[in-house]
Amino acid sequence: MSNPVFGHLDAVPALTRPDLLAAPVAAAIEAIGLDALVAAIDPEHADTETLCATYGVPMDASANAVVVRGTRAGVEKHAVCMTLATHRVDVNGLVRRRLDARKASFAPMDYAVEATGMEYGGINPVGAPADWPVWVDGAVADTTWLCIGSGIRGSKLFLTAASLLSLPNAERVDGLARPAA
Structure with missing residues (x-):
């Protein structure tokens, strides 16, 4: 499938390659019926800037998930925030x-990895804990196609902003x- 957001990557329907997805991500895609694609990458190139430079994925189509933790009176709350890489x-x-x-x-890395069941550098809102809100920045929501983590460092997930918001x-x-400055 040809799309400039994919850069030099060959994206295929995500559920045809469950080996390229973390278990919670694959389960969520199947349960929700999410229209998503996945492409294999070298895990050494999973960080956004390296990924974009290596594979030609545009920075302004790359979105990062940030797990945040808030506390008040000893009560913790978490959310997944989606922001453009820029x-x-x-x-x-x-x-x-x-x-x-x-x-x-920011939630501690060890906690985020354990709570999501995803690898650091691959965390995304697809398959995140059901009680966490997913906040999508307006700049992300206004983008057509997005490149996000797949739950593992060895691939990237591609979906539309509309799918993310669903x-x-x-x-x-x-x-x-x-x-960013």
């Missing part, structure tokens, strides 16, 4: 307020992220 999530402003937290930060608990949140 932007940074406003954790201490909008995210903290939306979580109704006194303090907000996930349970997904919501467009304008101003969630700001352009």
Whole structure:
């Protein structure tokens, strides 16, 4: 399938290659009936900037998932924030307020990996814990096709912004992220 967002990658229907998906991602794609594609990559090139340079995937079509944690009076809340690779999530402003937290930060890597069942560098909202909200920055929502993590470092998932917003608990949140300096 030809699409400029795929760069030099050969994307195929995701469920035809479950070996390229983390188990929770494959289960969610099947359960939701999500229209997604997957492409194999060298795990050494999984980080966004390297991926885009190596495979020709546009930075402005690459979205990153950030797991955030907010706390208030000993109660923790989590969310998955989706931002373009060219932007940074406003954790201490909008995210903290939306979580109704006194303090907000990126969730520790070990926790995010264990809670999602996905590898670091491959975490995405598809298959994330069902009680976590998925906040999609307006810049992501306004993009047609997106390249995101697949749950493992050895592949990337491609889906439309509309598909991303169709996930349970997904919501467009304008101003969630700001352009990186």
